[in-house]
Amino acid sequence: MSRLFTVEPLGEDALLLRFGSAIDATINQHVHACAALLRRERPAWLLDVVPAFATLAVCVDLDAMSDVADPLGAVRGWLATRDFDAIADGHLPAVGSHQIRVRYGGDYGPDLDAVAAHAGLSPEQVVQRHASAEYRVGMLGFAAGFPYLIGMDASIAMPRRATPRIEVHAGSVGIAGAQTGIYPRSGPGGWQIIGRTDALLFDAARTPVTLLEPGDLVRFVDASRSAGPNA
Amino acid sequence: MSVLVISPGLLSSVQDDGRQAWRHLGVGRSGALDAYSYSIANRLVGNATGLAAIEITLTGPRLHFEHAARVAICGAQIDADVDGLAIPCWRRVDLPAGSVLQLGACRLGARAYLAIAGGLDCEPLLGSRSTDLRAAFGGVAGRPLSAGDRLVVADGFRPDCSEPVIDARWVDPAPDLDLARPAIVHLLPGHDAITDDHALFATAWKVSAASNRQGLRLQGPGLTIADPQERISEPVMPGTLQLPADGQPILLLADAQTHGGYPRIAHAIRADLPRLAQLRPGDALRFVRCDAALAERKRIEQRQRLVRMSIALG
Numbered sequence: 001m002s003r004l005f006t007v008e009p010l011g012e013d014a015l016l017l018r019f020g021s022a023i024d025a026t027i028n029q030h031v032h033a034c035a036a037l038l039r040r041e042r043p044a045w046l047l048d049v050v051p052a053f054a055t056l057a058v059c060v061d062l063d064a065m066s067d068v069a070d071p072l073g074a075v076r077g078w079l080a081t082r083d084f085d086a087i088a089d090g091h092l093p094a095v096g097s098h099q100i101r102v103r104y105g106g107d108y109g110p111d112l113d114a115v116a117a118h119a120g121l122s123p124e125q126v127v128q129r130h131a132s133a134e135y136r137v138g139m140l141g142f143a144a145g146f147p148y149l150i151g152m153d154a155s156i157a158m159p160r161r162a163t164p165r166i167e168v169h170a171g172s173v174g175i176a177g178a179q180t181g182i183y184p185r186s187g188p189g190g191w192q193i194i195g196r197t198d199a200l201l202f203d204a205a206r207t208p209v210t211l212l213e214p215g216d217l218v219r220f221v222d223a224s225r226s227a228g229p230n231a
Numbered sequence: 232m233s234v235l236v237i238s239p240g241l242l243s244s245v246q247d248d249g250r251q252a253w254r255h256l257g258v259g260r261s262g263a264l265d266a267y268s269y270s271i272a273n274r275l276v277g278n279a280t281g282l283a284a285i286e287i288t289l290t291g292p293r294l295h296f297e298h299a300a301r302v303a304i305c306g307a308q309i310d311a312d313v314d315g316l317a318i319p320c321w322r323r324v325d326l327p328a329g330s331v332l333q334l335g336a337c338r339l340g341a342r343a344y345l346a347i348a349g350g351l352d353c354e355p356l357l358g359s360r361s362t363d364l365r366a367a368f369g370g371v372a373g374r375p376l377s378a379g380d381r382l383v384v385a386d387g388f389r390p391d392c393s394e395p396v397i398d399a400r401w402v403d404p405a406p407d408l409d410l411a412r413p414a415i416v417h418l419l420p421g422h423d424a425i426t427d428d429h430a431l432f433a434t435a436w437k438v439s440a441a442s443n444r445q446g447l448r449l450q451g452p453g454l455t456i457a458d459p460q461e462r463i464s465e466p467v468m469p470g471t472l473q474l475p476a477d478g479q480p481i482l483l484l485a486d487a488q489t490h491g492g493y494p495r496i497a498h499a500i501r502a503d504l505p506r507l508a509q510l511r512p513g514d515a516l517r518f519v520r521c522d523a524a525l526a527e528r529k530r531i532e533q534r535q536r537l538v539r540m541s542i543a544l545g
Contacts, residue, residue: 008422011498012470013468048253071527142257144366
């Protein structure tokens with residue numbers, strides 16, 4: 001087996017590989033590298049590999065293993081024969097890299113001032129810190145194409161709003177604790193909204209359907225600044 | 232050919248066997264909540280596995296068939312008639328062109344499936360025609376059916392009849408789906424221990440009115456998690472039994488989100504998901520312990536009964 005993770009069942013037709021129990025950049029990188037390895041190997045019974053911050057679900061097509069007495073046991077056995085430990089030694093897969101233009105503050109980011117007050121910074125400093133970090137897509141979840149981004153400057157972290165908004169605009173960029181993320185479509189939400197992007201995060205009729213994949217790298221660009229003084 | 236929706240019923244949507252391979256992008260399974268009844272309805276009309284049908288919730292739609300069609304209704308025991316003639320469930324029925332099929336109230340169970348020979352022809356997205364109601368795509372514009380929708384039916388068997396013809400043969404869905412008996416749900420162990428296992432298995436849990444395709448919210452004595460520390464989000468699946476801080480468990484169904492931060496105290500087995508889909512607000516269910524070997528046996532037995540049914544229906 002691997003020294004990177006332990007294996008536990010996730011119901012009848014999935015296994016959960018556990019790399020840790022905290023949001024940590026290195027642990028999450030191992031999750032994505034391991035997911036990439038499984039996707040490359042693509043055994044016939046593999047339906048999906050679902051990354052989370054510190055865990056990875058391996059979804060098994062039981063119908064593809066109808067001649068196997070103990071399908072999840074067989075998958076455990078298969079996992080034990082793979083060389084996952086090389087992942088920890090720096091063999092990381094290439095990932096997508098994205099720049100996302102954001103208009104910060106005002107109607108686009110109604111909570112920017114609250115985040116600034118919470119941090120004891122000016123709104124400009126919050127924007128500068130948010131737009132200068134490099135983020136990793138820790139996972140896509142909550143809603144189709146919703147990226148949970150790891151790597152935010154801890155000084156601008158802030159808990160979710162006590163009362164969630166009934167309607168958050170599609171493309172809204174928010175902060176929840178030490179994470180930042182983007183709402184793919186309009187709907188209720190409790191994150192502190194600091195800006196908005198025109199980027200389309202999810203479109204079921206487009207290929208690929210999501211702008212971002214789990215494990216990708218993201219930078220935010222302050223669109224109000226780069227568009228020049230007349231923007 | 233096409234079917235005109237005169238009135239949509241409480242919540243009717245296009246569903247098939249769902250999306251299995253997209254959870255890594257945050258896209259859930261969707262698909263028929265009671266995959267067993269859905270599957271039999273398709274077999275009754277001679278459809279290949281996985282063709283799209285209409286899922287009906289508690290109260291059904293009124294539909295105008297512009298052409299002749301072979302249909303079957305399975306799942307909940309639902310009032311159905313064609314121009315005044317009562318239509319039984321679990322049977323093949325041939326309808327002449329111009330028929331108005333009125334689906335009424337579900338008498339037992341919560342979800343009925345209307346399959347039409349040929350299957351509903353809407354655009355497949357991510358390999359499925361299912362409506363993803365949470366992400367608002369698939370089926371008819373990603374939403375429930377509404378009055379005035381015209382559903383296109385792909386090429387399939389077209390009966391030549393001037394009045395409805397009800398086939399003499401019918402399917403008995405028991406023991407996989409026996410709505411007259413109390414719901415007993417088999418649970419596999421989850422990741423997180425609770426302090427009082429006895430309460431989970433001794434309680435007749437009541438289904439709350441806040442339940443939907445995403446999950447059944449259960450009401451009973453408050454359960455307590457053994458290790459109450461905050462958890463980070465981890466993958467969850469249809470069948471996962473979550474325990475929020477209020478101690479009232481949520482059993483996730485086909486529209487389950489892909490990740491969740493609540494403790495996972497158990498997982499319902501796949502063979503029991505059809506029965507869970509048929510629970511109505513106020514219904515009771517009980518849990519019994521299960522292990523992987525029993526889950527596997529029940530899943531295989533259910534699949535074999537479906538295969539035998541297909542052969543018998545020819």
